[in-house]
Amino acid sequence: KNIEQAIAPFQPLVHGNMLDFGCGSMPYKHCFPHVSTYTGLELDRSLTEGKTIQKENIYFYNGSRLPFPDNTFDAIVSFQVLEHVQNVKHSIAELKRISKPGAILLLTAPLLWPEHETPHDYRRFTRWGYQRRCAECGLEGKHIQPLGTIYDVLIVFFLDYVSTHRSPLMRMLSRLLAPGCNALAVLLGRMDRWARRYDRFSYLDALVVASMPL
Numbered sequence: 001k002n003i004e005q006a007i008a009p010f011q012p013l014v015h016g017n018m019l020d021f022g023c024g025s026m027p028y029k030h031c032f033p034h035v036s037t038y039t040g041l042e043l044d045r046s047l048t049e050g051k052t053i054q055k056e057n058i059y060f061y062n063g064s065r066l067p068f069p070d071n072t073f074d075a076i077v078s079f080q081v082l083e084h085v086q087n088v089k090h091s092i093a094e095l096k097r098i099s100k101p102g103a104i105l106l107l108t109a110p111l112l113w114p115e116h117e118t119p120h121d122y123r124r125f126t127r128w129g130y131q132r133r134c135a136e137c138g139l140e141g142k143h144i145q146p147l148g149t150i151y152d153v154l155i156v157f158f159l160d161y162v163s164t165h166r167s168p169l170m171r172m173l174s175r176l177l178a179p180g181c182n183a184l185a186v187l188l189g190r191m192d193r194w195a196r197r198y199d200r201f202s203y204l205d206a207l208v209v210a211s212m213p214l
Contacts, residue, residue, distance in 0.1 A: 018077065082125070153202050
């Protein structure tokens with residue numbers, strides 16, 4: 001819900017032909033009802049280089065060259081994927097290649113999250129890391145926003161500890177605790193304005209809006 005609420009103000013920027021980079025099951029497709037086309041792209045490490053599989057509007061590739069012509073997309077979105085990209089510089093170069101001049105890039109990625117989908121969890125960026133990466137790659141960084149509060153961070157790490165515990169009883173307990181813990185984090189975050197301030201340093205994810213070169 002944090003991500004859905006955060007991207008809502010930027011929906012008007014996302015139009016035309018859109019690519020969901022690392023789309024998974026496309027959980028945020030409903031957030032962009034006004035795009036002309038919604039294309040998904042997902043990694044399949046079993047594919048050889050240059051091999052692509054298409055299933056309806058989702059393309060599977062091996063992580064090398066993106067299977068689209070130059071200047072194809074008006075907007076690119078990516079949610080909780082950047083930490084799993086092995087070569088960020090190469091991937092951004094490929095995204096620039098397939099984007100139209102001035103195309104919008106909207107992404108979220110974690111800052112304070114436990115390691116996940118290991119061993120393919122490679123990085124975390126701060127806000128200043130995103131600014132630097134955008135500048136290095138020739139992107140115009142338009143907006144960088146923290147998502148979640150210190151309470152979300154504490155609950156996420158606590159639940160991760162319990163759910164991955166060696167004790168089956170603890171793992172079972174995590175499923176019972178999760179709804180109440182998440183509700184508590186939301187309540188505390190609403191009550192504590194300091195925890196929601198824009199320049200906070202403890203947060204779950206970052207939202208980044210950038211544009212491709214003209």
